[in-house]
Amino acid sequence: MMQLDLFPLGATSDELGQRTFRQLKRSGLLANEETYQQLSLDSLLAKLDIEFQMTPSQREFLFDKGELEACVSADQLPLEAMSAGKYVGIIADLMSQAFARDLPIPLSVHALEPDETWQNDLSNGHCDFRTMVVPSGEDPRFSFTEDFFQQPLVMATTTDTLFVNDLYHWGAEK
Amino acid sequence: MVGGDLFGYIDEASTVANEIQRTYPSALKIGATLEQEIGFAMAVPADQPELLKLLNTLALRIGGDELSVQNAYNNWISVRSETVLTTAFSGRSWVSSPS
Numbered sequence: 001m002m003q004l005d006l007f008p009l010g011a012t013s014d015e016l017g018q019r020t021f022r023q024l025k026r027s028g029l030l031a032n033e034e035t036y037q038q039l040s041l042d043s044l045l046a047k048l049d050i051e052f053q054m055t056p057s058q059r060e061f062l063f064d065k066g067e068l069e070a071c072v073s074a075d076q077l078p079l080e081a082m083s084a085g086k087y088v089g090i091i092a093d094l095m096s097q098a099f100a101r102d103l104p105i106p107l108s109v110h111a112l113e114p115d116e117t118w119q120n121d122l123s124n125g126h127c128d129f130r131t132m133v134v135p136s137g138e139d140p141r142f143s144f145t146e147d148f149f150q151q152p153l154v155m156a157t158t159t160d161t162l163f164v165n166d167l168y169h170w171g172a173e174k
Numbered sequence: 175m176v177g178g179d180l181f182g183y184i185d186e187a188s189t190v191a192n193e194i195q196r197t198y199p200s201a202l203k204i205g206a207t208l209e210q211e212i213g214f215a216m217a218v219p220a221d222q223p224e225l226l227k228l229l230n231t232l233a234l235r236i237g238g239d240e241l242s243v244q245n246a247y248n249n250w251i252s253v254r255s256e257t258v259l260t261t262a263f264s265g266r267s268w269v270s271s272p273s
Binding site for chain 1: 181182183184185186187188189190191192194200202203204205206207208209210211212213214215216217218219220222223224225226227228229230232233234235236237242243245246247249250251
């Protein structure tokens with residue numbers, strides 16, 4: 001029997017979700033340590049969106065890896081840094097959100113030592129990818145994604161200097 | 175620069191803003207914005223095309239979510255607001271400090 005007018009198409013019911021969860025636990029189909037999480041259709045669709053685009057070999061690659069390890073700068077705020085063992089900064093926020101939202105495996109980080117370059121660490125397999133580079137295209141050992149964060153170039157001046165619209169303007173005044 | 179040896183220092187906006195905010199809030203400001211931008215990307219070993227494709231999709235989704243990018247920026251940078259008034263008469267730009 002189907003009761004078509006109980007819920008609108010696409011609706012989710014937290015009450016039904018909790019009841020089903022309890023039933024699955026009682027029947028032993030879910031482990032005791034599992035906890036109930038409210039289903040959000042938006043977050044589910046956001047995850048499906050990228051997961052649908054994965055090829056079987058990408059899925060296999062991710063599940064074999066278990067996590068993706070990123071080479072990150074230890075001291076480059078506000079972009080990214082390690083603080084008390086935690087990955088922080090603008091890029092860190094963007095990466096953490098994107099992994100939690102879009103990928104089925106977690107992000108882990110490998111902080112670059114001050115005397116080490118990301119090129120060496122990535123080549124030596126200390127991490128799977130580098131979070132934040134300005135692509136040069138000149139090193140055949142690496143490939144680069146599209147840009148995901150853009151910033152304009154700016155010039156810092158002393159506070160008593162008038163605002164300069166562009167460097168050509170500044171050059172002419174100079 | 176604060177000592178007067180240099181006229182200006184050029185870098186990407188978030189790093190300059192952070193350094194001014196953290197170290198020289200009363201002595202330095204962002205005095206010019208250039209037309210050029212720096213774009214940050216992810217790098218993978220060249221022999222990992224599957225990972226590149228996956229992270230490229232992720233990069234496009236991060237970059238396309240302007241609200242999240244703006245929120246992440248605002249979490250780390252508070253920009254001092256300045257109004258730039260360009261006078262057509264003199265062709266020069268002036269800065270008006272916020273009241």
